[in-house]
Amino acid sequence: MTRITLAPVTRIEGHAKVTIDLDDSGNVADTFVNVVELRGFEKFCIGRPVEELPRIMTSICGVCPWSHHLASAKANDAVFGVTPPSAGRKLRELCNAVAYTEEHILHFFFLAGADYIMGPDADYSVRNVIGIAQANPEVGRMVVRNRHLGAQMLNIISGKTIHPVTAVPGGYSKPLSEAERQELLPMADEVLEFAKFAIAFAKENVFPKYLETLQSVGVIETGFLGTVADDGTLDLYDGKLRLMKPDGTYEEFAYDEYTAHIGEHVEPWTYLKFPYAKTWGDFSMDLEAPSGVYRTNTLARLNVCDRISTPLAQAELEEYREKFGRPVQLTLLYNWARLIELLYNAEKAILLLNDPEITSKDTRVPVTPRAARGVGCVEAPRGTLIHDYETDENGLVTDVNLIVGTTHNNAPINMSVKQAAQTLIKDGVYDQGILNQVEMAIRAYDPCLSCATHDL
Amino acid sequence: ALYEKVYRESKTTPPAETPADNLPPLLDRVYGIDEVVPVDIYIPGCPTNPDLVVAALTALLEGKTFEMPERSVCDECPLAREKKAAGGEIKRTLDAVECDHEAPWSDTRCFMEQGYLCLGPVTLAGCAHKEGGNGNGVTVPRCIKGHMPCRGCFGPIRKGANPMVDMMSAISSIGLDAKQVADRRALLNRYIGGQNRLRPLPQRPSR
Numbered sequence: 001m002t003r004i005t006l007a008p009v010t011r012i013e014g015h016a017k018v019t020i021d022l023d024d025s026g027n028v029a030d031t032f033v034n035v036v037e038l039r040g041f042e043k044f045c046i047g048r049p050v051e052e053l054p055r056i057m058t059s060i061c062g063v064c065p066w067s068h069h070l071a072s073a074k075a076n077d078a079v080f081g082v083t084p085p086s087a088g089r090k091l092r093e094l095c096n097a098v099a100y101t102e103e104h105i106l107h108f109f110f111l112a113g114a115d116y117i118m119g120p121d122a123d124y125s126v127r128n129v130i131g132i133a134q135a136n137p138e139v140g141r142m143v144v145r146n147r148h149l150g151a152q153m154l155n156i157i158s159g160k161t162i163h164p165v166t167a168v169p170g171g172y173s174k175p176l177s178e179a180e181r182q183e184l185l186p187m188a189d190e191v192l193e194f195a196k197f198a199i200a201f202a203k204e205n206v207f208p209k210y211l212e213t214l215q216s217v218g219v220i221e222t223g224f225l226g227t228v229a230d231d232g233t234l235d236l237y238d239g240k241l242r243l244m245k246p247d248g249t250y251e252e253f254a255y256d257e258y259t260a261h262i263g264e265h266v267e268p269w270t271y272l273k274f275p276y277a278k279t280w281g282d283f284s285m286d287l288e289a290p291s292g293v294y295r296t297n298t299l300a301r302l303n304v305c306d307r308i309s310t311p312l313a314q315a316e317l318e319e320y321r322e323k324f325g326r327p328v329q330l331t332l333l334y335n336w337a338r339l340i341e342l343l344y345n346a347e348k349a350i351l352l353l354n355d356p357e358i359t360s361k362d363t364r365v366p367v368t369p370r371a372a373r374g375v376g377c378v379e380a381p382r383g384t385l386i387h388d389y390e391t392d393e394n395g396l397v398t399d400v401n402l403i404v405g406t407t408h409n410n411a412p413i414n415m416s417v418k419q420a421a422q423t424l425i426k427d428g429v430y431d432q433g434i435l436n437q438v439e440m441a442i443r444a445y446d447p448c449l450s451c452a453t454h455d456l
Numbered sequence: 457a458l459y460e461k462v463y464r465e466s467k468t469t470p471p472a473e474t475p476a477d478n479l480p481p482l483l484d485r486v487y488g489i490d491e492v493v494p495v496d497i498y499i500p501g502c503p504t505n506p507d508l509v510v511a512a513l514t515a516l517l518e519g520k521t522f523e524m525p526e527r528s529v530c531d532e533c534p535l536a537r538e539k540k541a542a543g544g545e546i547k548r549t550l551d552a553v554e555c556d557h558e559a560p561w562s563d564t565r566c567f568m569e570q571g572y573l574c575l576g577p578v579t580l581a582g583c584a585h586k587e588g589g590n591g592n593g594v595t596v597p598r599c600i601k602g603h604m605p606c607r608g609c610f611g612p613i614r615k616g617a618n619p620m621v622d623m624m625s626a627i628s629s630i631g632l633d634a635k636q637v638a639d640r641r642a643l644l645n646r647y648i649g650g651q652n653r654l655r656p657l658p659q660r661p662s663r
């Protein structure tokens with residue numbers, strides 16, 4: 001038996017290695033994605049005042065601190081039993097939309113995109129954002145500029161772009177002034193223009209070249225989990241959870257009912273747990289007959305939602321569905337779905353900025369500690385993020401349970417890697433390009449393992 | 457204990473053995489990075505300020521050393537201080553600070569003096585950005601700009617300082633009772649777990 005180790009997996013967030021075991025004839029016997037870190041937020045948050053958690057949980061991740069911040073603030077709202085004033089909610093949503101644009105740009109162009117734009121076989125020395133910038137200087141410049149715009153916008157709205165502090169129990173700490181709104185509007189317009197460009201660019205120059213790879217690498221069949229508003233429209237900040245089976249039928253539930261629908265399985269070779277759909281029977285990652293496995297993140301959200309509320313993104317969604325159907329199973333299409341969401345968030349940010357309520361000073365209600373449980377949930381860029389807290393009568397935390405976007409995708413990532421390795425490695429023959437395509441199957445999920453093992 | 461919580465005492469997980477195949481085990485405690493590899497330049501902050509990254513890289517390229525001046529976040533904070541608290545008890549961040557967002561920052565009273573625990577006095581300066589509109593060009597620490605008190609993410613002002621002790625005296629000096637701080641030990645030490653500071657206590661403090 002031969003063992004191939006890919007370590008570390010690059011252009012993902014967090015730390016992992018891939019182990020591929022070949023049998024005596026050189027074919028793939030088994031594969032493992034070993035997540036090698038474990039962090040402990042669920043333990044060390046116990047005893048802390050619950051209102052401090054939105055400021056502690058952000059440290060789970062420097063890439064998506066906003067998602068943890070907002071999920072934590074929402075769990076706080078629930079613990080204290082309050083509903084934020086409308087302006088407070090809208091400011092949170094605005095931050096969410098802007099943070100999303102920044103992140104989807106990051107992932108498409110810095111992390112996954114390099115494989116497509118430069119080609120999966122390109123030498124690793126150019127298969128990165130610097131390579132993209134050298135080959136397409138104009139695109140490179142716009143990418144960097146638009147990410148920077150996102151960061152600047154968050155700085156204006158919240159003071160602190162990374163590890164933010166402004167979503168508080170009961171609302172949002174800092175109102176938005178008219179002067180700030182005026183400053184933000186042209187920035188938001190520029191980001192929207194870039195989002196339009198990005199999807200057009202990808203549809204013309206990137207995806208057509210790899211249609212064949214799209215159809216074969218990492219393809220598996222699973223269910224999907226995402227958040228929708230009451231009427232089934234895509235919602236990234238608030239709504240109900242919709243868990244869809246591979247055949248397109250679904251069940252829906254409120255955040256605090258998640259424990260009845262989702263369980264977490266443990267395997268001995270990774271610190272990362274495997275969430276699964278409890279209601280679908282026993283958990284199995286068998287490629288032929290998987291059970292209980294569902295995916296999250298962009299592909300999943302665009303599968304479970306019935307429509308998108310903004311016009312440009314809705315038009316893109318229709319075109320995408322016409323091409324690929326619903327639910328879409330092709331793993332590498334995460335990247336296409338990601339660009340549709342980029343467009344949605346860019347449109348959404350402008351809508352929110354034009355909402356007269358956004359500059360209201362009524363952004364927050366005071367709260368009083370009590371013993372309670374509160375579940376807060378948002379769609380993080382990498383999937384459904386659940387924060388579940390319990391407190392004593394002084395508002396000190398007694399229990400924490402977290403399920404994070406990437407964690408949901410643990411089983412699918414492992415299955416996609418196995419599928420990709422089995423398809424690509426035959427009779428002991430493999431090279432850099434092939435091993436990189438195995439890594440591409442991981443990258444499509446945009447996994448954030450430091451998040452996922454946060455608490456685990 | 458962490459393994460217990462994660463793999464055996466979690467709401468959503470059927471109890472299981474701790475994973476160990478082909479995986480590195482946890483370390484015995486939190487290590488500061490300079491306990492493991494030699495460090496040439498320290499850039500503080502969680503996260504840091506991009507301006508500092510530029511300054512540090514420039515210094516490196518020019519072969520110069522890079523050091524942060526020993527100033528506190530308060531030294532860069534535009535809020536009005538009167539050297540004594542407005543009175544009352546130390547408050548948690550459960551309601552809004554008093555701050556008129558449209559007025560100049562100097563019209564707002566220091567959050568600590570309003571009674572909200574702020575780690576500005578014991579935290580290294582460097583996070584603040586220059587303001588355009590509101591503050592007429594003053595520098596404003598990031599969290600203060602978000603109308604929230606500082607939590608010390610730039611670390612202590614001097615290497616090896618003890619922010620907890622220093623903060624307790626800062627609190628007393630403006631006439632507040634440091635004992636009222638909820639979850640004092642964790643709150644005042646949030647960003648300094650390395651160098652063997654974060655280790656199991658002989659007995660859990662009753663907060």
Ligand code: SF4
Pocket residue numbers: 529530531533534535537566567568569574575576577597600605606
């Ligand atoms: S608000 Fe905080 S940082 Fe500003 S002066 Fe007061 S204690 Fe210092």
